[in-house]
Amino acid sequence: MAQVDLHTHSSASDGELSPSELMALAHKLGLSTIALTDHDTVAGLAEAAQAAHAHGIECIPGIEIEIDFEPGEFHLLGYGIDPQSAPLLDATQRLGNARHERNEAILELFANAGFQLDTIKISELSRESYIGRPHLADLLVKARCVRTRQEAFDRYLGKGRPFYIKKSCLPLEEALSVIKAAGGVPVVAHPYSLFVSKSMLGTLFSRWKDMGIEGLEAYHPTAKFGQCVILERMARERGMFVTAGSDFHGKARPECGLGRTAGNMAIDSCYRDALVSALSHPAAQK
Ligand code: AMP
Ligand code: ZN
Ligand code: FE
Ligand code: FE
Numbered sequence: 001m002a003q004v005d006l007h008t009h010s011s012a013s014d015g016e017l018s019p020s021e022l023m024a025l026a027h028k029l030g031l032s033t034i035a036l037t038d039h040d041t042v043a044g045l046a047e048a049a050q051a052a053h054a055h056g057i058e059c060i061p062g063i064e065i066e067i068d069f070e071p072g073e074f075h076l077l078g079y080g081i082d083p084q085s086a087p088l089l090d091a092t093q094r095l096g097n098a099r100h101e102r103n104e105a106i107l108e109l110f111a112n113a114g115f116q117l118d119t120i121k122i123s124e125l126s127r128e129s130y131i132g133r134p135h136l137a138d139l140l141v142k143a144r145c146v147r148t149r150q151e152a153f154d155r156y157l158g159k160g161r162p163f164y165i166k167k168s169c170l171p172l173e174e175a176l177s178v179i180k181a182a183g184g185v186p187v188v189a190h191p192y193s194l195f196v197s198k199s200m201l202g203t204l205f206s207r208w209k210d211m212g213i214e215g216l217e218a219y220h221p222t223a224k225f226g227q228c229v230i231l232e233r234m235a236r237e238r239g240m241f242v243t244a245g246s247d248f249h250g251k252a253r254p255e256c257g258l259g260r261t262a263g264n265m266a267i268d269s270c271y272r273d274a275l276v277s278a279l280s281h282p283a284a285q286k
Contacts, residue, residue, distance in 0.1 A: 002269035003259045004033035006060070007077065007189065007217065007245020012044030014132040016250020019048035022258075027055035031259045033272045035079060035245075037062035040095040041130055042083040060275070063088075063179075064189060065095070066169040072195025073159070076172070077187040077217065077243075078179035080279040085182035091170065096130070102167035103131050109163045110140075117143050133157050134252065149252060176212050185278050187215035187243055191231055192223050202234055209238050214278050219244030219271075221256045225263030241274040 009015030010022050017025065019036060026034045034057060036048045045061045052059030061081055067074040081088060110117055117139055137152035146152045156163040170178070179186045188208065191201060205216065218231035219242075235242050244267045246256045261267050 001266070002032040002272075003029070003266050004031055004269050004272040005246050005248060005259045005267055006033075006035040006062075006079075006243045006271060006275060007037050007064075007220070008034055008248040008258065009038055009064075009250075010036060010044040010048065012041055013038035013130050014134045014249060014252075016252060019044040020051040022248075023048060023051035023055050023057055023059070025258055026052075026057055029259055031057065032269060033058040033060060035060035035062045035275075037064045037077050037079075037245075039064050039130075039132060040066070040099065041092050042081070042088065043130070045083040058272075060272075060279075062184075063092075065091075065175050065179075066167075067172050067175055068169050069172075069194065073193045074172075075189035075193065076175050076179070076213075077189045078175075078182070078184040079187060079275055081179060081182040081184035085178075087178050088182040091174070091178045095169070098168045099131070102165050103136065105165045106133075106136055106157070106163055109165070113163075115140070115143060115145055134249075172208070172211065180212065185215065185275070186213045187217055187275075188213055189217045189245075190220040190222060190247070191216065191218075192220075192227065198230070201231075205234055205238055205240065209240055213240070215241040215243055215275065217245055218242045219261040219265065219267070221246060221261055223262050225265065228262045241278050242271065243275055244268075244271045 008022060010017060010019045036044055038044050042063055049059050060079055061083055062077060062079045063081055065076045067076050134149060137149040137157055140146045140152040141149060146155060176186055216235035218235055219228045232242050244261045246258055246260050248256050248258045259267055
């Protein structure tokens with residue numbers, strides 16, 4: 001049985017491994033397909049494609065974009081995107097600027113609260129220009145304000161916590177048009193993070209299907225396996241295809257092993273086949 005992973009992060013966003021290291025690990029584990037889906041950036045995709053080719057692995061270029069949504073978090077995956085698409089690059093540039101402004105505002109909150117962080121430079125937290133809340137959490141760990149990244153989120157940085165500041169993200173319509181303009185196929189990531197009831201999930205999936213979202217990531221390690229089966233059924237009832245991913249970030253999230261998803265299930269290549277068929281399907285050209 002071929003094993004794949006359709007949701008991974010590299011150091012181009014907040015993952016631990018560079019795109020090349022990620023592909024080397026995938027090769028070592030015997031995976032046949034990896035989709036790289038960094039947050040708000042396509043900066044790792046060229047290196048990923050090259051490294052995947054060298055290892056004889058299929059690389060599906062992707063992105064994960066946060067969408068304006070309440071009460072929870074709405075992450076939209078875009079697969080099969082052209083990393084050179086001008087509207088996509090323009091959107092990632094704007095998202096990067098919004099992220100930078102949000103980070104500066106959070107650092108100001110840290111300073112106002114009297115946290116002694118001045119010996120650590122924010123630029124040392126990441127190998128790339130991308131800085132996210134996980135890096136800011138590491139800053140608090142290094143300064144010994146908290147013991148772990150998770151504690152930093154639970155006490156300070158998570159949604160609703162004192163140092164949470166909303167960053168401006170894309171409205172769904174705009175994210176969809178950017179992904180489609182780049183030739184990509186949109187998929188809802190880890191739907192339980194939306195933090196709405198089951199019946200509301202059903203309403204949203206139907207609405208989003210009508211808006212052009214074609215797939216649903218039913219299998220994600222943060223959900224129980226049984227919950228994922230329910231999501232799979234909801235997707236199928238609406239004619240959406242189903243994907244599965246690990247949301248691999250490296251050591252920082254050891255529960256998400258590469259190639260594994262909810263219930264520690266090895267991700268079968270049937271999920272890759274469904275995605276690739278959607279990528280070549282005329283609906284993707286809409
Ligand atoms: P950002 O895009 O900079 O706001 O950071 C979002 C990332 O922070 C997510 O992709 C998660 O990796 C992480 N994150 C968000 N909320 C939490 C939380 N409550 N606990 C742990 N990690 C979180
Ligand atoms: Zn992340
Ligand atoms: Fe996500
Ligand atoms: Fe992710």
